[in-house]
Amino acid sequence: MKRLCVVLALLSSGAVASDKRSGVEYVSPETRALQADDFANPGMLWVGGGEALWNEAVGQTKKSCASCHQDAKQTMKGVAARYPVFDEVRKRPIDLQGRINQCRVRRQKAAAFAFESEALLSLSAYIAHQSRGMPVTPPRDERLWSYIENGKELYFRRIGQIDINCASCHDARAGQRLSGNLIPEAHPTGYPIYRLEWQSAGSLQRRMRGCMTGVRAEPYAYGSPEMINLELYLMNRAAGLPIETPAVRP
């Protein structure tokens, strides 16, 4: 039945979400079951931790996220489905992690969280989880165009000693095996993800850095414009697929 659905989806015309496949379709049935069960999905530990942080008063202002944003289950719904967005303050795109830290520094008067810290991953996971099931819907904002275009250039730029680009694997060879692992289409719909290889949750930037090191390239720095632009391009590329946070991947 499932196979029939996939066939029908493939037949039903071109450039819609149906011809994209989430990474969850490339994982084993066991890993898929782990993601599907909220009481077994280890990523939910970060979601739970994020909920606690959401309500914790911090910084000079002694304000929590909830002090301004109230109930995340209402106010954060759909947010992760549209990020990265254009930031009026910096006059350039900002991703969800960047926005959390911006809020901490500017509004709560607290120190920014470090990249890949348990706290930043937890709050990101909690916020993104509120969009679970909602389709990725990048904003139609022409101020983002040049940045998306740059992200696309980076996606197609050959890098590293191995000298290949993201598309070499994720566009041209998705579904084939690289060293025994199925190559997915690189749709970032479940971040932060729980990755079995990491034995931990991690961000999209960490995942991309892993690929860059894999092709023996110098990875772009956490939070760098290149990383944000790549995120922006990938989310536009994934438009229409549902958010899965917290996804589980091998």
Add this chain to the structure above:
Amino acid sequence: MRLCLPLIALLIGGEATAQSLRPYQIEADAITQSLTGKTGVAARGQAIIADRQRGLCLLCHTGAFPEPHMQGNVAPDLREVVGTLSAGQLRLRLVDIRRVNPDSPMPSFYRNDGLTRVGAPWRGKPILAADEIEDVLAYLLTLQERK
């Protein structure tokens, strides 16, 4: 197969950057001369391929090596790719496959220029040294004999 090479292209490997590569000459789609002047050792080549971090071959290719479930299927089996190619043709494909097929995802194993953002541990170095290329080539040629 795409063959858009000049009949005799003279290429001096190893620009001013870092570790210099040994010069080699491309004739048609082949490098007929050994990079080291010597014939490689097949057993060493086999060991290089078996070590995924060194040879990298098994990330994409399958072959007669342990742990077949850890081998890729992005590219054909090594026993197939050797086909009826000559030693010189195989050598060029190892050294710089992009001269044969610019769109190939296979890296150029003996090149250290024209690359972007190479990570510090690998900068200026080819993936395999000249003698390693010859060893891998010697192993690949044994696959033809077995046919």
Add this chain to the structure above:
Amino acid sequence: MAAPRIMVNVPKTAARGEIVEIKTLIAHKMETGHRMGLNGQRIPRDIINRFECTYNGALVFAADLFPAVSANPFIAFTTVAVASGTLKFRWVDDHGKVSTTSAKITVT
């Protein structure tokens, strides 16, 4: 984060004699003791080595854990719903750190 991150799932209600499934998940790095750090020094072992569940004071499930268990151990098991009351969960790690939580069940 101060509080240990723990998730348990116990059915709120069950019929007397019913077999119920209980799922537990706790955040723990489960460092095996076999890995080397960046400096070539062995990273000391730090795992949860014991898990216990009591049901109205009676031990209904226990497990000894070893280094092969992955990080953030997930343990699921079944028990028979005998009476309304409390299930208490207890994890002990190599440093002797004890993490606990509890859940209520109503048996009809």
